[in-house]
Amino acid sequence: MSALKDAGHLFRFAGLFVLAFLLFLVIRHFVVPPSFGQYGHYRGAAMGEIAARPVKFAGHEACEACHSDVADAKKTGKHAHVNCEACHGPQEKHATSDDPSATKPQLPDSAVLCIRCHTASAAKPKGFPQVNPADHSNGMPCDTCHKPHNPGMDAGGTN
Amino acid sequence: MNGVEGFMYPNEYGLQWSVLIVLYPYITGLVAGAFILASLERVFHVEAVKPTYRLALLTALSFLIVAPLPLQLHLGHPERSPEMYFTPHSTSAMAMFGYVYLWYLMAVLVLEIWLDYRREIVLFSQSSKGLLKIVYSIMTLGSSNISPRSLAIDNRVGWIVTIIGIPSAFILHGYVGFIFGSIKANPWWSSPLMPVVFIFSAMVSGIAGVMVLYMAITKLRKQQIDMRCVDTVAMYLFYVFIIDFSLEMLDLIHRVYEADESFRSLNFLVHTQLYIPHIVIQIFLGTLTPIILLGITQVVHLPEIVRKRMYATAGCLTLVGIFAMRWNVVIGGQLFSKSFLGYTTYKVGLVSKEGLIVAVFLSILPLFILWALIKLLPPWPGNSEHAPAVGD
Amino acid sequence: MNISRRQILILLPASAVAWKSILAGTPEAASNYTMSDHWWGMLIDIPKCIGCGNCVRACQMENDVPDGHFRTWVERYHVSDEDMTNPEVISPDGGKEGFPVAEEDSKKYFFVPKMCNHCADSPCTQVCPVGATFVAPDGVVLIDPTYCLGCAYCVQACPYGCRYIHPVKEVADKCTLCYHRITKGLTTACCESCPTGARQLVDLKDPKDPIHEFLKTHPVQVLKPQMATGAKAFYNGLDGSVR
Numbered sequence A: 001m002s003a004l005k006d007a008g009h010l011f012r013f014a015g016l017f018v019l020a021f022l023l024f025l026v027i028r029h030f031v032v033p034p035s036f037g038q039y040g041h042y043r044g045a046a047m048g049e050i051a052a053r054p055v056k057f058a059g060h061e062a063c064e065a066c067h068s069d070v071a072d073a074k075k076t077g078k079h080a081h082v083n084c085e086a087c088h089g090p091q092e093k094h095a096t097s098d099d100p101s102a103t104k105p106q107l108p109d110s111a112v113l114c115i116r117c118h119t120a121s122a123a124k125p126k127g128f129p130q131v132n133p134a135d136h137s138n139g140m141p142c143d144t145c146h147k148p149h150n151p152g153m154d155a156g157g158t159n
Numbered sequence B: 001m002n003g004v005e006g007f008m009y010p011n012e013y014g015l016q017w018s019v020l021i022v023l024y025p026y027i028t029g030l031v032a033g034a035f036i037l038a039s040l041e042r043v044f045h046v047e048a049v050k051p052t053y054r055l056a057l058l059t060a061l062s063f064l065i066v067a068p069l070p071l072q073l074h075l076g077h078p079e080r081s082p083e084m085y086f087t088p089h090s091t092s093a094m095a096m097f098g099y100v101y102l103w104y105l106m107a108v109l110v111l112e113i114w115l116d117y118r119r120e121i122v123l124f125s126q127s128s129k130g131l132l133k134i135v136y137s138i139m140t141l142g143s144s145n146i147s148p149r150s151l152a153i154d155n156r157v158g159w160i161v162t163i164i165g166i167p168s169a170f171i172l173h174g175y176v177g178f179i180f181g182s183i184k185a186n187p188w189w190s191s192p193l194m195p196v197v198f199i200f201s202a203m204v205s206g207i208a209g210v211m212v213l214y215m216a217i218t219k220l221r222k223q224q225i226d227m228r229c230v231d232t233v234a235m236y237l238f239y240v241f242i243i244d245f246s247l248e249m250l251d252l253i254h255r256v257y258e259a260d261e262s263f264r265s266l267n268f269l270v271h272t273q274l275y276i277p278h279i280v281i282q283i284f285l286g287t288l289t290p291i292i293l294l295g296i297t298q299v300v301h302l303p304e305i306v307r308k309r310m311y312a313t314a315g316c317l318t319l320v321g322i323f324a325m326r327w328n329v330v331i332g333g334q335l336f337s338k339s340f341l342g343y344t345t346y347k348v349g350l351v352s353k354e355g356l357i358v359a360v361f362l363s364i365l366p367l368f369i370l371w372a373l374i375k376l377l378p379p380w381p382g383n384s385e386h387a388p389a390v391g392d
Numbered sequence C: 001m002n003i004s005r006r007q008i009l010i011l012l013p014a015s016a017v018a019w020k021s022i023l024a025g026t027p028e029a030a031s032n033y034t035m036s037d038h039w040w041g042m043l044i045d046i047p048k049c050i051g052c053g054n055c056v057r058a059c060q061m062e063n064d065v066p067d068g069h070f071r072t073w074v075e076r077y078h079v080s081d082e083d084m085t086n087p088e089v090i091s092p093d094g095g096k097e098g099f100p101v102a103e104e105d106s107k108k109y110f111f112v113p114k115m116c117n118h119c120a121d122s123p124c125t126q127v128c129p130v131g132a133t134f135v136a137p138d139g140v141v142l143i144d145p146t147y148c149l150g151c152a153y154c155v156q157a158c159p160y161g162c163r164y165i166h167p168v169k170e171v172a173d174k175c176t177l178c179y180h181r182i183t184k185g186l187t188t189a190c191c192e193s194c195p196t197g198a199r200q201l202v203d204l205k206d207p208k209d210p211i212h213e214f215l216k217t218h219p220v221q222v223l224k225p226q227m228a229t230g231a232k233a234f235y236n237g238l239d240g241s242v243r
Helices: A002-006 A008-031 A045-051 A060-066 A068-075 A084-088 A092-096 A110-118 A133-137 B019-042 B047-066 B068-074 B093-127 B130-139 B148-181 B194-220 B227-258 B263-271 B275-299 B304-330 B356-376 C002-010 C014-024 C054-063 C123-127 C153-157 C189-193 C210-217
Strands: C040-045 C072-080 C083-090 C108-115 C133-135 C141-143 C199-203 C233-236
Touching: A002 A008, A002 B148, A008 B093, A008 B148, A045 C141, A060 A068, A060 A084, A060 A092, A084 C054, A084 C189, B019 B047, B019 B068, B019 B093, B019 B148, B019 B194, B019 B227, B019 B304, B019 B356, B047 B093, B047 B194, B047 B227, B047 B356, B068 B356, B093 B130, B093 B148, B148 B194, B194 B227, B194 B304, B227 B263, B227 B275, B227 B304, B263 B275, B275 B304, C040 C108, C040 C210, C054 C072, C054 C189, C123 C133, C123 C153, C189 C199, C199 C210
Parallel strands: C040 C233
Antiparallel strands: C040 C199, C072 C083, C072 C108, C133 C141
């Protein structure tokens, strides 16, 4: 058909498209990550990579495994459900170290730590133990009277 | 916090989408609008606007080439943008960008320009020398057939391409409207009207843009402006503007009437930070003034010189006004907190990757590309300097 | 490698699916962690929150959260009973160092910890153009930082403001529900460090989970329920004024 001859240039243009599309398919095969689409429209391996990130807080069970004495002291007091690292900070290194004494956590400064939670404020829940630090202890550090692991005044003991 | 008033969620203080993201819909809007103007002649046989036909196509192409640049500069990892081609997420409007852009560029715009210019391209490939000859020869795709039959086929195919091009242009720009309109988290954006408003304001900006460019270039070429053409373009601009303005007013009235939970916060924003960009620039200067100017020319018979001045003024004001509209949508939508309790401010950097200098550069770049395209593919007959110098 | 490829070519297309799984490997969680056994969420108990900011600090330490950005934060509300629609809200540095002392007045105060709600019908994963953020099979909404373009569309789409673009990595970032911890049987850093138990991890697929029991026996709310995001951060005692 002479019509085809006069439309030859159109076929060339279309041919460019087809070529480009084939090239695209080839590139795509090599570039799309292998686990993509495994669970949905995302790279399945991503979850494993995220789950493999380093842990910084050991979790209170790790602490209690060695420090059972502290765990026992805490159990009966008001800080029973305050986890160790809430005050002592992240301790994964210490908990998993071959030589835990080398990575001994620094004792928190009670002047900063205790007042963070216990400074009286109208914003805090009414039943929560809170004091005005200046009036309450006349500048004395909190652990003069309160043992952090079992802070009740009637808990007794100097330990 | 500097620039923050009231309460915002802590992650909301800084804007995510900058002036470059304002520029992107503005550019694709000009592309879509210019194409619609071109299709007026090709498909709807509005003879009068034929002098702008080729210019409109080249304008669309110049802006389309620049369109991905603001996006690439904004991305944290532009080197990963091919992922949109390899693994586009079917639920994301933004994922359409890669394919819609490529389709519109190659299967609509480049194809249509090629088909319309093919005869000249073949002739130029034979008459030019040096580097230009190579360029033209590549553009012929190796075919020198410019018989009447082949040209007739080109014309027919070109007509079909334009027909397909009209909905393609709507998708190219409409999907951007949907990107904003489908975000339920942001009440300034979330609206089914958003894609429609974007499309109509795109048509307004594109038609105004081509009109202004045609008048400016014709003047530079020291030629006579075809008044019948410009009068017709201005008429279409006027009518599309009426529709666009009605849509925007509908959105506004609906918002004010329903006064949902976001209204108080948005209302405050429009009366303070957005007062100049929205009320003054977008509505009064950028919409009402051009509509009134164009409306006057439609009902009162004015001398040619007065009409030209009014068209030029209206056209320029429109271009500024539609930019302001994009600004108010993109930037405006990020200035208030999703808690509806606070506001932040947007400071455009000067020299940063997404700053003012880059934005201005990207706005002017299409004009340079247009200049080069006009040299390569002259839109007007009688430009008989057909053998440009070597290595031009 | 070559051998398995040859086998695939010979066997049915079903084997291609198996091939994908082999190449993908299994998540580096504890060896006894199966994703489909879990559906994670969080319970936030408003009456228990004292605004100490432990959770914000712990999250920052655990996850290297950059300054000025927050994977979790605490807001303090000050609400008049006559006008619940106009609360005064503050969140100084996300509540990281606690809050200034409040004076008693006629209005009420309370703290609201906020975080990613790990929505089951999440609007943020819906808009990601490439599939860099997703709802994992165990209900945690995660971001793949090697695939993310940094376009910030997900940040715009989150109704809760929990996402941000990491200033150094230039990808989207947010709370991962400490995925690296919960897959090993630990709890999240914020829950671990909360002194009052105001934040508690919950596994909605575990009938023996005491928090799951709490959810079944108490009225709880989610933030912005009208958005229908399927949020899984449940609030006990959430006031109507909370945005």
